Amino acid sequence: MTQPATTAQKEAPTSAAESAADKESSRRPLGLRWDVRSLSLLGVLAVLVAVGGITAPDEFLATSNLQLVLTQASVIGVVTVGMTFVIVSGGIDLSVGAIVALASVWATTVATQEFGFGGILFTAVAVGVGCGLVNGVLIAYGRMVPFIATLAMLASARGLALQITDGRTQIVTVDSVLDLGVRDAYVLGIPPLVLVFAAVTVIGWLVLNRTTFGRRTVAVGGNAEAARLAGIDVRRQRLYLYLLSGLCCGIAAFMLIVLAGSGQNTNGNLYELDAIAAAIIGGTLLSGGRGTIVGSVLGVLVFTTITNIFALNNLETAVQQIAKGAIIVAAVLVQRRSLRGGDA
């Protein structure tokens, strides 16, 4: 049932804001907006680096610390790329952290480790994609609300992860996997995990901006009904998107195995919230239809850098979390102002 009275009240301010935004965007071509947003986030990152450099001059700018920050950003970063696609399509994936946990423990069971490097990688990715498939089928063809379907996946994947490990840490004994995390494996000083993150980012950007898949994702998120009436298979698109998110979780799980040298059922705790927050401060609309990979990646870097600076200055986690919350609010408010009439 609609409520005409309330709708009517909203109409006037919205249209006023719209026309303001219209003037705005008629002055500069579509697309430049992304860059402006990303630039402001880049500015925030620069400020943070300066703050880090001033408060902890020796530690923060040390090569090893920068490598650490980037490595930490890599795992959640890969998850965030997948999340960005899902949010741009108007959905949400609350199960990413739980899928990372499940994939990481499944890939590190004694039985899997017998198959070595390939076995671990394959299992992590397959579990991620499998969970994504379940999410996608429930949402696209079972017509479940994404929030509910992925919430259910969150609960059951975590439960299954606990079931597999029985709460124990599963140590990785495959040397070829562990070798990826050691200093000798760095390429020109860049950790392999960071390279994976970079590759996922570049591919994600290309797919979102240069392929029919990306265009359809934006269309489904911007106006699912219009997309359907334009002849797009909206349901199949949704299925693919949750598969993609699951795939990213699988890759992230493998990266986490390399990083930690083990698999644990507590892995990926609250990744869903970090990934959503990073995408949002990166300029992705939670209602769908607009978002950028570059913004999301910058969002991840901002959060990771804050965590690092706080840790270097021996500040409590509690303060850290408050700062994160404040940054989310500030970023969204600033973006809405700079976009005047943005539909968020």
Add this chain to the structure above:
Amino acid sequence: MAPEPPLLSMTGITKSFPGVRALDGVDLEVQAGEVHCLLGQNGAGKSTLIKVLAGAHQPDGGEITWRGEPVTLGSPVAAMRLGIATIYQELDLIEGLSVAENVFLGHEPTSAGFVVRGSTARTATAQLLKRLGHPEIDPARPVGELSAAQQQIVSMARALSHEVRLIVMDEPSAALDPDEVDNLFRIVADLTAEGVAVVYISHRLEEIRRIGDRVTVLKDGRAVAGGLPAESTPTREVVALMTGRNVEYVFPERPRAGFATGREPVLKVEGLTRRGEFAPVDLELRPGEIVGLAGLVGSGRSEILETVYGARRADGGRVLVEGTPLPPGSVRAAVRAGIGLAPEERKAQGLLMLESVSSNVSISTLSRFARAGWLDRRAERAAAHQAVRELSLRPDNPDAAIRTLSGGNQQKAVLARWLLRGCKVLLLDEPTRGVDIGARAELYAVIRRLADEGLAVLLVSSEVPEVLGLADRVLVLREGSVVHTADARELDEHRVLDLVMEGNPTP
């Protein structure tokens, strides 16, 4: 009679939305205890006017006096406090709440200011329902379980739960059976006997004759006649007032009658039906032909179009494109077979409002510009540019944001989408809604040119002159059935309005 000031008097009310002047100086005067009917075609400004009256829209200009005193209706609450209640056509009830909770929503009887006294609300609701002739409705039942007619009664009970002096009813009979309509009229009579005024909106002239005291006719945002006697004004005069035009539309020239008869139909609709929406429909569409569906809102026009397109699944019958039947309920199959739709709600159903013109035009043809999924954006942009140029869309810039375009140019972008796709059948649902009068002629010319180039067009419009001026053949719909089919040149507007209102197929 004592010279009493009218209960409500609105003078020179104006209201504009971006690109549309919805109310252009409307006057309305309502006396206590009368049933004042508001007539007008779709888009005449009726809904905007009652939203102003309900405090939901703020007028840009004009004066409102209430019992002789000037007032501003700043919010729905302000209007309610004065005693103005509105029953909207789309009922605004909350399905999960009970009848009593809905009736007293926002003004619940409370103890100590915040504890809701449910039993008091239920008792009061039961009394209201009894007064409305529906004591069988249980105040404790969730509204979602009630029939449409019962929900209407609940809506009315909510209106009466306030101290009310004026009730606005927006097409209250649309969802009702004949005997329920009788009950509605009895309620209206009871209310007016108590001195309550009723503003009654309906498309059905015979209802207005039965219960109305006076009639105000709206057209193009103006009151073209105020306070006509409802019983004695001839139908012809009312219809003439509703349709008399200030602006003459310029329609493109049509090919001679029967030009397409020899051609093989590109679209055939056989016995297509959806229960509760429209009775079996047959129609044939030949290349080069524009066929119009004329009818009121709720007559099934848009539903037929969307079912042909597969956006709604047919309960029976079939759709054939060039002799090949389409699977029911598949938009993709329809698009692949060469059907395109310009939907009724352009912004909600047609466009990606955050995107550029180019993205909006190419969205149905993306794979043509892709190799293994990779878009050739230059080719895409060039093709979209070509298509919008052919329709002389302005600005001539495929990168412009679609939301910065006028309604007419947005519609051209939708047409360009299907032009680019190269479709054979174009379904147009209210193609000129929200399009400035001046831009319409251009759009008409574009549509005719597309037809001349071999496209078959099925046109739906609530503006009768548009259907008559643009189409070659016309099907007149009333309440889900085709009541008349004729060459557009053999019909005039009065005849069509008679048909859609009275449904009498014989002259």
